[in-house]
Amino acid sequence: MLHRPLKLLLLSTSVGALGTGLGGGVELTLLNVAQELLRRGHTLKIVAPQGSVLGDIPIIEIAGELQTTAQTQGRSAPIVMPENSVLGNMWDYARQVQADYDLIFNIAYDWLPFYLTPFFNRAIAHFVSMGSLSTAMDRIVEQIAGQFPGTVGVYTLTQAETFPSPSQYRILGSGLDLSLYQFSPEPSSALAWVGRIAPEKGLEDAVAAAKITGIPLKILGKMQDDAYWKQICQDYPDAPVEYAGFFSTSELQQHLGNCRALLMTPRWVEAFGNVVIEALACGVPVISYSRGGPTEIIQDGKTGFLVEPDSVAGLVEAIGRIDQLDRYTCRQQAEAEYSLEALGDRMEEWFRDILQN
Template structure:
C-alpha cells in the first residue's frame, strides 16, 4: 500500500524522541516500510524516519502578514499554513491509498472531503476544540477514527465513534533487563508528567531514582525538579532509545506519575517491555496498560500508596511483565491493527464505523 502518515510540525520526528507521539509515528512508519509498504511521512524539518521512509516537509513558508489576526499569530499561522498547503497539494496530486493523520490539527479532518482516498485520524489526546469542530462538521464519507485507548475513545465519544488501537513499542530495542534495586522515571520534564512527585515517592520508599527525558519546560525543571537533584535523585539527561531501555531494564520498577489524564502511557509499555514492573497513578489510559501481573496502579496523587507498591511489584515475574508488552503493546501488534483498518478503509467494508458527528439525543 501507498501510505501517507501526517505528523505534526512542532517537533521533528526522530531519535531521541520528543515524546510518545513522535515515537509512535516513527515506529509505525518504520514497521510499515519493513513490511514492504511505500511509506511517506509529512513532518517538521529535521525529521528522519530512516532510509526506507520518504519524509516531506512544509514547502511554502508563511509570508509576513499585514492582517490583524484574532485567532493567534506566529506559530499558529505557520502550522495552519503548513496543513492547508499539504491538503491542497494532495487534492491536486494524490498518489496514496491511505492518509493516516497523527497531526493533532483540525485541517486534515476538515478538508478530508477534498481527497479521493480515505483519511484515518488517530486520537492521541483528550478532546481538542478545533478537532471536535472539524469532526462534527466534516463530511463523514471516507473519514475514519481510531483512539490510542478505551479511555481516549470514551473522551471523544460525544462527537465520534473510534476504534481502539493501542500504541506500540519496539520490543527489539526495549529488551528484558536484569532488574535491580533502583527506580526509574522517564518522560518529558513538564508539570503534567510530574517528575517531582516521582522524587517524593522514591524518597518515601528509600530508593535511588533515575530521571530521564527532555527538559521541555525549563522553568518548571529549574523550580520544581533541579533543586531536588543530588544524592539518590539523579538526572540522566535526554537519552537515546537504546540507552534509556538499558537504564529502565536495570531498575526494580518504573514510576509513572501523571498530573493529568494520560491518554495512553507509552512509558509504562516501554518499561514493561524491559520486564520492569510499573507503579502508576490510575489516571487516563494507564489502568488499561498496567494490570496485576505487570505492576500496580494507585489512586492519583497517593504518594504513600505508590511508595508501598514499590516493594509489592518487586515480587512480580519480570518475564510475565515482558510477555504482556509483547502480546498487547508491541510495534508489530500496533502495525497489524492499523493495516487491518487500512484495508477495510480501502475496501469500504461495512464492518468499520466511519467517523461522523453524532447528534446529542438531548
C-alpha cells in the same frame, strides 16, 4: 490483510522535528507504524517539520514556524496558527500531492487537518494522539468522525471516553519492535521516570516518593519546561534524583531495563503511554496512577501496580511491594499484546475498512 500494497502519505506532528522528543510518544508510534507498513510491502513517505529524522525512512521536510503544544493551553483557547505555519505548509504539500497516494494518515493533534478533510479528494485516516484537551478540537474531531465514519482512530477506550461520542472512534492500541528491547532480569536498586519534563506529567510526585523511600530515581526524557524542573529541584533539594537526559530507543532501553520499576505520575489522561510497554518489554514493572491509558495496559498486581491518582503515599506503598512482581511476566505481556505484527494487523484492517467505504 490488505490485498495489494498501498501508497501512503504520513503526516507528522507540527510541534517539533522528529527525533527531538518534542512529539513525545507520537514519534515512537509513527516510527513503529511506518516500519511495520514498509515491512509488509507498502510504500510511504512522511511529511514532517524541517530537521526531522526517523531512522532511514524517507521524510519530506517542510519549513515553517512550529505549532504550540495543545497541552500548554486551556480548554477554551482559540485556534491559533503562527505566521508561515509549518502545519499549514505541511497540509498544503499534502493537498498538492494527494493524487499520488491511496490514503493520507494524520497523526497530529491539530485542528487544521480535521477542518481540511472534506476539501481533500483522498481519504484521510486521523489517529488522535491525545485525550480531550480543547473544546474547539473536540468539536472538529467529533464533526469529522460523524461525517466520515470510521476514519478517526485512538489508542485506548479510556482516551475515547474523554470525547463526547466514544463509540465513533476506532481503538488501535500501540506496539513495539520488541527485538530492540533487551530483557533485564537483574536490575539495580534505582527507580525510573520517563517522559517529557512538563507539568502535566506530574514528575514532582515521583521525586517526592523517591525522597520518602530514599531510593534513587533516574529521570529520562525531553527537558520541555526548564522553569518547572528548576522548581522541582528547589522544592526537593535533598531527593536522590538524577536527570540523565533524552535518549534514543537503544540507549533508553539500557537505562530503563536496569531499573527496579518505572513510575508514571500523569496529571492528565494519558492517551496510551508507550513508555509503559517499553518498560514491560525490558521486564520492568510499572507503578502508575490509575488514570488514562496505563489502566488498560498494566495488569495490577502482576505486571505493576495502579494506585490512587495524585497519591504520593500510594506510590510509596507500591514501591514497597515491587519485589512481589516477576520481571519475566512483564516481558511476556509485552510479547503477547504489543508486538509490531499485532499493531500492523490493526492498522491494515483500519485502512482497508476506510478505503472500502
